Amino acid sequence: MKHSAFFWFTLPSAIAMLLFIFFPIVSVVVQSLYVAHEQVIVEVENCGPFGCTTATAIDQEATAALREEQPLGRFAGLEIYTDRNHLAVDEFGQLWAQSTGVGDFIGRLMNLPFYKAIGFTLTYTFIVTPLTIILGFIIAVAVNSAARALRGPMIFFSLLPMIVTPLVGSLILFWMVDARGILGTALRALADDPSLSVKADTGLMWIMLMVYGVWHSAPFAFIVYYAGLQTVNTDTLEAARIDGASRWQQIRHVVIPHLLPLTTFIALIQLMDNFRVFEPIVSFNASAHATSLSWAIYNDLGGETQQLSSAAATSVLTILGVAILLSPVLIRTWRDYGKTA
Amino acid sequence: MKLKKILMTGSFLVAASASTAFAADCSIESGRLSIVGNEFPAIQTVARNAQECEGLTEAKANLTADHQKINLAGMQGNPAEYTTAIVANSSIVALINEDVIRPLDDLVAAYGQDIPRNQLITINGEIMAVAFMANAQHLVYRKDILEQIGVEPPKTYEEMLAAAEKIRAEGILEHPLGGPYMAGWNLAQEFINMYIGHGGEFYEPGTATVSINNEAGVATLEMLKALSEYMNPDFLTHDSNGTSAEWEAGNVALMNMWGSRTGVLMDAEGSTPEVYENTMVGAPMTVGGNDTPASTLWWDGWTVAKNISDEDAEATFKAMKHGISPAILNDETMGQAVWMIEGYQPAAVNEGVFSAISMQTTPYPMLPHHGLLHTALGDNIADFLQGKESAEQTLSDIEAAYTTAAREKGFIN
Numbered sequence: 001m002k003h004s005a006f007f008w009f010t011l012p013s014a015i016a017m018l019l020f021i022f023f024p025i026v027s028v029v030v031q032s033l034y035v036a037h038e039q040v041i042v043e044v045e046n047c048g049p050f051g052c053t054t055a056t057a058i059d060q061e062a063t064a065a066l067r068e069e070q071p072l073g074r075f076a077g078l079e080i081y082t083d084r085n086h087l088a089v090d091e092f093g094q095l096w097a098q099s100t101g102v103g104d105f106i107g108r109l110m111n112l113p114f115y116k117a118i119g120f121t122l123t124y125t126f127i128v129t130p131l132t133i134i135l136g137f138i139i140a141v142a143v144n145s146a147a148r149a150l151r152g153p154m155i156f157f158s159l160l161p162m163i164v165t166p167l168v169g170s171l172i173l174f175w176m177v178d179a180r181g182i183l184g185t186a187l188r189a190l191a192d193d194p195s196l197s198v199k200a201d202t203g204l205m206w207i208m209l210m211v212y213g214v215w216h217s218a219p220f221a222f223i224v225y226y227a228g229l230q231t232v233n234t235d236t237l238e239a240a241r242i243d244g245a246s247r248w249q250q251i252r253h254v255v256i257p258h259l260l261p262l263t264t265f266i267a268l269i270q271l272m273d274n275f276r277v278f279e280p281i282v283s284f285n286a287s288a289h290a291t292s293l294s295w296a297i298y299n300d301l302g303g304e305t306q307q308l309s310s311a312a313a314t315s316v317l318t319i320l321g322v323a324i325l326l327s328p329v330l331i332r333t334w335r336d337y338g339k340t341a
Numbered sequence: 342m343k344l345k346k347i348l349m350t351g352s353f354l355v356a357a358s359a360s361t362a363f364a365a366d367c368s369i370e371s372g373r374l375s376i377v378g379n380e381f382p383a384i385q386t387v388a389r390n391a392q393e394c395e396g397l398t399e400a401k402a403n404l405t406a407d408h409q410k411i412n413l414a415g416m417q418g419n420p421a422e423y424t425t426a427i428v429a430n431s432s433i434v435a436l437i438n439e440d441v442i443r444p445l446d447d448l449v450a451a452y453g454q455d456i457p458r459n460q461l462i463t464i465n466g467e468i469m470a471v472a473f474m475a476n477a478q479h480l481v482y483r484k485d486i487l488e489q490i491g492v493e494p495p496k497t498y499e500e501m502l503a504a505a506e507k508i509r510a511e512g513i514l515e516h517p518l519g520g521p522y523m524a525g526w527n528l529a530q531e532f533i534n535m536y537i538g539h540g541g542e543f544y545e546p547g548t549a550t551v552s553i554n555n556e557a558g559v560a561t562l563e564m565l566k567a568l569s570e571y572m573n574p575d576f577l578t579h580d581s582n583g584t585s586a587e588w589e590a591g592n593v594a595l596m597n598m599w600g601s602r603t604g605v606l607m608d609a610e611g612s613t614p615e616v617y618e619n620t621m622v623g624a625p626m627t628v629g630g631n632d633t634p635a636s637t638l639w640w641d642g643w644t645v646a647k648n649i650s651d652e653d654a655e656a657t658f659k660a661m662k663h664g665i666s667p668a669i670l671n672d673e674t675m676g677q678a679v680w681m682i683e684g685y686q687p688a689a690v691n692e693g694v695f696s697a698i699s700m701q702t703t704p705y706p707m708l709p710h711h712g713l714l715h716t717a718l719g720d721n722i723a724d725f726l727q728g729k730e731s732a733e734q735t736l737s738d739i740e741a742a743y744t745t746a747a748r749e750k751g752f753i754n
Binding site for chain 2: 035036037038039041042043044045046047048049050053055056057058060063064073074076080083084085111113178179180195197199200202284285286287288289299301302303304305306307309310
């Protein structure tokens with residue numbers, strides 16, 4: 001392709017990426033390096049239906065002048081990244097010095113908001129991603145070997161969890177596992193423990209969030225694998241069968257190697273998605289038991305006083321986390337395909 | 342609950358479209374009215390009546406439980422999308438901090454001389470909002486169950502615990518207590534109530550430096566935990582709606598609940614006669630032998646945006662004034678709230694809020710940095726209630742989280 005043709009061909013998407021991906025990220029990074037101006041506080045008297053009280057308020061004129069001077073706020077460098085609500089560098093060191101062992105250290109570390117969030121986020125990512133891939137593969141193989149007339153309805157039902165809006169899907173599960181819901185009551189009967197409640201127990205809540213995660217994203221893995229299964233070379237399969245390969249051997253030695261590039265693709269997408277786990281925590285009201293990086297950003301922005309810089313710093317840390325997480329898969333892909341290109 | 346909300350919104354829309362026929366004369370020549378506010382019956386009434394005014398070039402309302410997440414952004418533009426925000430004494434602070442609402446002194450002088458003085462919210466001598474209703478959390482109890490165990494409605498939290506123990510011991514209810522204890526804003530609000538009840542001060546006098554890691558703080562957390570042991574084990578996921586549903590299902594006998602939500606518990610919808618006929622309200626409770634109720638007083642009122650033309654501001658002021666005029670009170674709207682409007686006649690359902698006012702309950706603190714403490718409280722208290730750490734550790738976590746956030750926002754160095 002000529003250079004000029006290539007340029008014009010990619011220009012629209014390059015502009016779109018600059019405008020909607022690159023610049024917003026730059027603005028988030030800049031925001032995370034600045035903190036609000038020192039507040040000019042004045043003592044005021046507030047009066048209302050319940051009488052008068054002495055309180056404080058922000059001096060608006062003085063603040064307006066400060067804003068005029070430095071529209072971005074005070075430059076803070078990496079201060080927000082290292083503070084207690086994020087990487088907590090000082091507290092990290094203190095805990096390390098005080099702890100009696102690695103277990104004790106990790107236990108204390110989980111008391112810091114960022115590490116608590118990343119603890120759940122990573123556990124979720126590394127448990128849900130493989131389970132999604134395995135379950136998606138099993139469904140795909142099962143649907144693919146079903147009678148042709150049944151495949152249409154089976155595909156439709158298998159895709160339902162993905163079609164249902166995440167919030168609605170998780171609310172349905174939330175009500176079902178309620179102490180008075182159908183699953184909650186069944187669990188109590190099974191465990192023979194009348195005080196058992198999924199929503200009151202951190203461990204069970206984590207399991208429920210992960211079950212939801214697998215339930216919600218398995219259809220994605222399924223549909224990708226199902227498409228891949230249509231392209232498996234039937235000659236190879238037939239040859240394997242003539243050689244006396246069992247059904248499991250056919251899958252192990254013909255189907256799985258053929259679908260490996262798809263697995264890389266699904267793993268990439270799922271790692272990214274699961275690292276940003278958010279909706280189930282909100283709709284399960286699970287924040288007392290589990291928090292994630294995305295939830296921390298939402299929490300910073302949703303309070304009565306918005307903490308923009310704090311949210312921006314967590315966003316940048318999330319982007320870095322995704323980059324670190326994906327790097328092994330990306331390097332592998334580059335090795336496999338980049339060299340031959 | 343949800344279905345009811347949808348129906349209510351539906352009837353609200355019907356009423357709004359039908360209302361053009363009864364357009365009211367508010368002496369508005371032209372101008373825009375765009376309301377943002379919370380969503381409960383009393384506010385819907387105010388918004389509907391304000392929109393009825395003749396002469397408005399545009400009249401719309403966006404009422405949602407998420408109003409706090411959108412009102413600031415919607416008022417920062419120039420001209421602002423919303424010409425008025427309906428706020429409470431906590432949420433007005435965020436709007437004042439960012440300087441997006443205008444002082445109303447001129448407008449009150451010109452067009453609002455008849456608004457009673459006690460409805461005017463002044464900050465540093467300037468009128469910033471006009472209040473129209475009062476709210477507070479107070480006791481709600483089941484008369485039949487208390488009679489069954491032969492106990493008077495509790496006046497203190499200690500009596501509430503004793504009653505709960507008795508109800509459980511007699512096998513009437515396994516989890517007799519309720520309350521909006523959902524981790525986050527709700528749970529933080531319960532802490533603030535109980536801490537005020539214990540006579541605690543949130544900050545070192547005259548500064549934004551937090552100081553809650555003290556005896557009152559520990560006593561507060563321990564009382565919250567003692568109460569939670571008599572609640573449905575899922576209590577950390579129950580907000581006001583969830584708690585109301587538990588109440589209507591007949592699973593709860595005693596709780597501390599918002600006055601603005603008791604009407605729903607006492608009406609014939611969504612419950613059995615056994616529950617709603619026996620639902621009674623009482624005064625807010627005290628704790629630890631103190632006289633100050635462990636509750637906070639709230640007002641709801643309206644503001645006018647700064648970044649709009651004077652014409653729009655005048656129209657908005659006149660329309661909102663009509664929205665809270667005595668003309669809006671009728672059989673349907675009378676019981677929706679503790680109105681501060683002339684001609685309001687209290688019903689039994691409103692007694693709790695009136696007791697809160699007469700007992701001189703502390704108003705929710707209106708401080709520019711208090712929202713940050715509220716968030717820090719909501720993020721950390723659940724750890725203690727689940728038995729993961731000591732009260733002192735939780736309090737020091739809250740102080741550290743608040744201090745970090747307050748430093749970032751420039752409130753402390």
